Amino acid sequence: MTTLSLAPLRGLTDAIYRNTSARHFQGFSTCIAPFLSTFQGTKVKSAKLRDLLPENNQTLPVIPQILSKHPDQFVVLADMLYDLGYETVNWNLGCPYAMVANKKRGSGLLPYPEEIDRFLELIQDMKPALSIKTRIGRYTPAEIKTVLTIFNNYPLTELIIHPRLGIQMYKGHPDLDTFAYCLDKSVHPVTYNGDINTAKDYRRLQEQFPRVTQWMIGRGALANPFLTEQIKGILPSENQIQRLQQFHDDLFAQYHARLHGSGHLLGRMKGVWFYLADRLSDPKKSLKRIQKARTIATYQDIIANLFQEEQLWKREK
Numbered sequence: 001m002t003t004l005s006l007a008p009l010r011g012l013t014d015a016i017y018r019n020t021s022a023r024h025f026q027g028f029s030t031c032i033a034p035f036l037s038t039f040q041g042t043k044v045k046s047a048k049l050r051d052l053l054p055e056n057n058q059t060l061p062v063i064p065q066i067l068s069k070h071p072d073q074f075v076v077l078a079d080m081l082y083d084l085g086y087e088t089v090n091w092n093l094g095c096p097y098a099m100v101a102n103k104k105r106g107s108g109l110l111p112y113p114e115e116i117d118r119f120l121e122l123i124q125d126m127k128p129a130l131s132i133k134t135r136i137g138r139y140t141p142a143e144i145k146t147v148l149t150i151f152n153n154y155p156l157t158e159l160i161i162h163p164r165l166g167i168q169m170y171k172g173h174p175d176l177d178t179f180a181y182c183l184d185k186s187v188h189p190v191t192y193n194g195d196i197n198t199a200k201d202y203r204r205l206q207e208q209f210p211r212v213t214q215w216m217i218g219r220g221a222l223a224n225p226f227l228t229e230q231i232k233g234i235l236p237s238e239n240q241i242q243r244l245q246q247f248h249d250d251l252f253a254q255y256h257a258r259l260h261g262s263g264h265l266l267g268r269m270k271g272v273w274f275y276l277a278d279r280l281s282d283p284k285k286s287l288k289r290i291q292k293a294r295t296i297a298t299y300q301d302i303i304a305n306l307f308q309e310e311q312l313w314k315r316e317k
């Protein structure tokens with residue numbers, strides 16, 4: 001059976017987004033939450049864990065993600081998450097940003113296989129099981145070939161591969177040859193992640209990698225929340241604009257209730273629209289209009305007008 005999981009996108013796929021999108025659109029059966037960094041000591045600020053409190057995650061099963069190069073700190077946080085009810089945690093070996101990678105975290109650890117080996121050895125006794133999300137290297141795909149032999153020596157629930165290098169950021173295309181190599185050599189279940197933006201992209205990849213049953217989608221699903229339904233062959237609904245508006249209004253209401261200050265709220269909604277505007281008939285122009293909103297009232301006016309215009313535009317088509 002094919003499993004679709006929602007990728008972690010920091011600043012976007014928080015608990016409110018994950019739950020709301022799962023209530024309005026079908027298709028995802030699981031997700032990974034954006035990363036938490038580890039910290040020194042054994043106390044964690046409760047605000048840091050709020051996004052992962054079980055009561056905030058009742059709609060879509062979630063696996064928390066940790067970004068760290070410190071095994072002792074990783075175990076403290078992983079065990080804390082286990083005590084909250086998470087049986088699995090994910091280790092981030094993919095983050096490409098220089099600020100992270102230069103400190104040997106995320107994809108920045110991939111050129112150092114001995115450190116990865118030591119890390120995995122030292123976290124063996126933690127309470128939850130481990131899943132890993134990785135890129136294929138920081139500088140070269142040769143890195144994953146070595147690292148994979150290390151992954152194979154440890155129990156993992158899954159290995160999620162975004163087949164790009166850290167230094168590529170999001171440029172270029174996923175390296176499917178290296179993905180094929182990893183799929184062949186990994187003893188763990190492999191999840192494919194990267195650039196699934198249409199149902200056609202998904203089908204092409206599925207034909208190329210028939211053994212893969214787990215697929216992770218990020219930006220494509222934020223830009224087109226119907227994508228998972230299209231992939232799963234759920235009949236397209238007539239009232240897509242209306243469903244989109246209902247989803248938006250629900251999301252907006254929840255962020256309005258949660259976030260303090262209009263700047264935060266508008267910033268968050270503009271972040272959502274950065275992707276979601278793709279569903280509108282003129283994405284660039286619409287996004288420009290939305291970006292101009294400085295108050296909550298003008299934002300609401302702009303969005304109401306946009307949806308109204310979309311309905312008219314659709315009727316005239």
Ligand SMILES: Cc1cc2nc3c(=O)[nH]c(=O)nc-3n(C[C@H](O)[C@H](O)[C@H](O)COP(=O)(O)O)c2cc1C
Pocket residue numbers: 007008009010011012033034035065092094095133162193194195196216217218219220
């Ligand atoms: C804004 C943004 C934030 C992201 N945050 C995370 C994160 O917290 N953890 C992580 O493992 N990947 C993160 N990613 C990477 C995505 O999970 C995913 O691997 C990548 O976008 C490729 O998949 P896609 O083409 O389906 O989006 C982020 C990506 C973006 C664009």
